[in-house]
Amino acid sequence: MLERLFxxxxxxxxxxxxxxxxxxxxxxxxxxxxxxxxxxxxxGMDQGAVFVATCLAAAIGTAVMGLYANYPVALAPGMGLNAxxxxxxxxxxxxxxxxALGAVFLSGLIFLILSILPxxxxxxxxxxxxxxxxxxxxxxxxxxxxxxxxxGIVVDHPATLVTLGDLKQPAxxxxxxxxxxxxxxxxxxxxxxxxxxxxxxxxxxxxLGVTENHGVVSxxxxxxxxxxxxxxxxxxxxxxxxxVFAFLFVDLFDTAGTLVxxxxxxxxxxxxxxxxxxxxxxxxxxxxxxAGAMLGTSTTTSYIESASGINAGGRTGMTACxxxxxxxxxxxxxPLAGTVPAFATAPALLFVACLMVRGLSExxxxxxxxxxxxxxxxxAMPLTFSIATGIGFGFIxxxxxxxxxxxxxxxxxxxWILAGLFVVKFALV
Numbered sequence: 001m002l003e004r005l006f007x008x009x010x011x012x013x014x015x016x017x018x019x020x021x022x023x024x025x026x027x028x029x030x031x032x033x034x035x036x037x038x039x040x041x042x043x044g045m046d047q048g049a050v051f052v053a054t055c056l057a058a059a060i061g062t063a064v065m066g067l068y069a070n071y072p073v074a075l076a077p078g079m080g081l082n083a084x085x086x087x088x089x090x091x092x093x094x095x096x097x098x099x100a101l102g103a104v105f106l107s108g109l110i111f112l113i114l115s116i117l118p119x120x121x122x123x124x125x126x127x128x129x130x131x132x133x134x135x136x137x138x139x140x141x142x143x144x145x146x147x148x149x150x151x152g153i154v155v156d157h158p159a160t161l162v163t164l165g166d167l168k169q170p171a172x173x174x175x176x177x178x179x180x181x182x183x184x185x186x187x188x189x190x191x192x193x194x195x196x197x198x199x200x201x202x203x204x205x206x207x208l209g210v211t212e213n214h215g216v217v218s219x220x221x222x223x224x225x226x227x228x229x230x231x232x233x234x235x236x237x238x239x240x241x242x243x244v245f246a247f248l249f250v251d252l253f254d255t256a257g258t259l260v261x262x263x264x265x266x267x268x269x270x271x272x273x274x275x276x277x278x279x280x281x282x283x284x285x286x287x288x289x290x291a292g293a294m295l296g297t298s299t300t301t302s303y304i305e306s307a308s309g310i311n312a313g314g315r316t317g318m319t320a321c322x323x324x325x326x327x328x329x330x331x332x333x334x335p336l337a338g339t340v341p342a343f344a345t346a347p348a349l350l351f352v353a354c355l356m357v358r359g360l361s362e363x364x365x366x367x368x369x370x371x372x373x374x375x376x377x378x379x380a381m382p383l384t385f386s387i388a389t390g391i392g393f394g395f396i397x398x399x400x401x402x403x404x405x406x407x408x409x410x411x412x413x414x415x416w417i418l419a420g421l422f423v424v425k426f427a428l429v
Contacts (some may be wrong), residue, residue, distance in 0.1 A: 004317045004355055005070075005318070006316035006317050007069070008045050008316060008318065009317065011316050012315065013313060014315070017313040017314070017340060017382035018314055018315075018316060018318035018319045018322065019089065019318075019319065019322050020312055021072060021310070021312040021313050021314025021315075021322075021324025022309060022313040022319045022320070022323045022326070023322065024070075024304065024308050024309045024314075025072070025074050025306050025308055025309030025312075025319060025322075026192065026323045026326040026327070027191050027195060027308075028193075028194070028305040028308040029074060029197055029299075029306075029324075030192070030330070031079030031119070031194040031195045031304075031307040031348045032054065032058065032076045032077060032079070032135060032159050033051065033054050033055055033327070034060075034261050034331070034336075034340045034344075034345055035198075035348055035349065036051075036077045036297065036298070036343050037048065037050040037051040037054060038087055039082045039086050040085055040204075040297065040298065041244070042091070042143065043085065043086040043097045044090070044096075044097055045097050045205075045225070045296065046086070046225035046226060046370050047179070047338060048221030048223060048225075048255070049221060049223050049224065049225040049226040049296055050102075050226060050239055050296060051253065052221060052222075052295075052334070053060075053223055053226055053227075053292065053295035053296040054077055054297050055078060055328065056078070056223070056281075056291075056295050056301065056327075056331075057075075057288060057292035057295050057297050058074070058075060058323045058324075059286060059325075059328045060287075060324075060329040061075030061076070061284065061285070061287070061288025061291065061292070062074045062075045062076075062288075062293050062321075062323050062324040062327065063287065063320070063321060063324040064280065064284040065284040065288075065302070065317065065320050066316075066319070066323075066324065068283070069281040069317065069318055070277065070280075070317035071259070071262075071263070071268070071281055071311055071316075072262075072314035072320055072322065072398060073258075073302050074302075074305070074320055074323040075285065075288045075300050075301060075302050075303060076303055076327075077298050077299065077300050077304070077347060078250075078251070078254065078293060078300065078365065079143060079297050079349070079352050080139035080140075080142060080250070080252055081139075081144055081247060081251065081296040081298050081299040081318060081387075081388070082297075082299075083106070083142060084142070084247075084298075084386070084387045084388075085097075085100050085144050085298040085349065087146060087222065087335055087385055088271050088385055088386045088387060091242055092332070093243075093386075095234075095243075096231065096234070096287040097242070098229050099169040099231045099234040099237075099240070099299075099404040100235075100243075100298075101226075101229060101293050101296065102230040102231040102232040102234055102235030102236075102293075103235040103240055103243045103244045103247055104230070104247055104289065104292070104293040104298055104299050105232060105235070105293035105294065106232065106235050106236070106244050106288065107203055107244050107251060107252060107299065108153075108249050108288075108289030108292075109286075109289075109290060110244070110300070111248055111252060111282075111286035112283065112287065114282075114286075115279060115282035115283045115285075116279075116283070118151070126363065127253065127412075127415065128374065128398060128415065129159070129368070130344045130370040130398075131374065131377060131394050131395070131398060132395075133359045133362055133363055134363070134373070134374035134375070134377035134378045135249075135253065135377060136163070136254070136356050136359050137248065137356060137357045137360045137374075137378045137379050138380070138382070138387070138390045139250065139356055139360075139381060139387060140353040140354070140355070141353065141357060141379065142353075142382045142387060143356070143382060144349070144353035144354075144382065145177075145260045146349060147349035148343040148350070149173060149229035149344040150173055150343060150345070151165075151176070151342075151343045151347075152165045152171040152172045152175070152176030153165050153167070153172045153175065153176070159349055161198070163396055166411055170172075170205065170208060170210045171210070171341075171343040172343070174201050174205055174210070174343055174344070175201070175214060175274070175343040175346045175347055176182075177201065177204075178198065178200065178208055178343075178344060178348075178349055179197075179346075179351060181201075181347070182348070187195065194335070194347075194351065195250040195420045197348070198344050198347070198348055201344040201347065202336075202344045205314070205343075206339065208322055211339060211341045211344075212337040212339070213339055214335045214336075214339045215394035216335055216336045217333060217335065217413065218334060218335050218357055219332065219397060221334050223295060225296070226295065226296020226297070227294070227295060227296055227345075228294055229296060230293050230294065240426045241425065242422070245388070245391075245421075246387050246388035247299055249391060250301050251285070253361070254301055255281075255282065255292070255301055255302050258301075258302045258303070258304050258306075259281050259282075259302055262304070262306055262310060263275045263321055266387070268315070270311040277400070279405070281302075283363050285300075285301060285302055288300040289301070294427075297350055309323070317401045319421065322379035323422055328376045332355075343393050347362065360374070360402075366402050368403050369398075369401050369402055369407055369410075372397060372401055373401060374394070375395055376388070376393050377393060377397075377417075380393045391422075392422035392425065395418050395419040395422055396422055398411070398419070399416055399419040400419075
């Protein structure tokens, strides 16, 4: 049965290797079941319900990826997009979390349509590589400032906007220790470095009396407070078009880049360097986003942490199915998720930020027409606390700089259209 489902022999693997790969992948991204509820709870959502939604959305998306697309890729609510959901859309713009869920649902629906139609290749190929890199780096910087804020290392200031927090408090000290632990364990190639650090900081905070212990295991809480609560009608408001687009845009390119990168590492690309069954993989991703919104969580997407399982020998969807089963098992750890404080997950956010920002090194720093829009995109996201604004500034500046530099022929019509839409958006808001 396993051979029929996953073609293990054709992919030069076996069941034992796939199981080990699945466990390895899960250990590297299990932190999301603690981080995501913590972030979305700040938007006013029920933390227990979000915990269940996170586990179920990850399990559903990963299982579909494994059974339908037959790839060793795990899915879960995306880092960066969950922060944008809470701090950008809800707290920053003042929308309800129900409207934000509606925007996520619509973005998943559009993604699904684009995955079926050939237009997705046109869109992906039209966006300049420098902007793709800058968007990823900008999301990393966005995560970094949220991490430092949650840790109490950076606080607000009426004169300078931000300043250094009180480093003598337990939260900054424990968060700093957690980040150092992640970096060192990762350097030493210890599997599950992030989850080890989160649990370690949480244990220390409980022992020191900083955090209340809610227990470890129990029956899963109800998902009812967030299930089917998305406000689609509210998300269809003209003013929310940019928000829907931001969710869609980031998910689309993050997924495409992640899938191609992982397939390259696993040796799964064809002789032309293309990813077989890309359509099935994109359909799995978009379906996971729709299911996640219905359950009550932000955009669900493919995780680059799947590379750890691929390095352990995972080559088929069986790896993904093992991860999905482990996410289901996590449903019984809701008390532990409620015990984890924000400063314990802050090191994970900051570490992921470090990994995302490193992409800036791939930009052609000798071409100012690429550098300037990329830097504007990256720094606008954290400073405006909005991924959508950063993307908009990037597209507009890219087209204008290329045009006035006499290089408009280097841009695609799709980029002009998107830049024009953002101009209209900024003019009307």
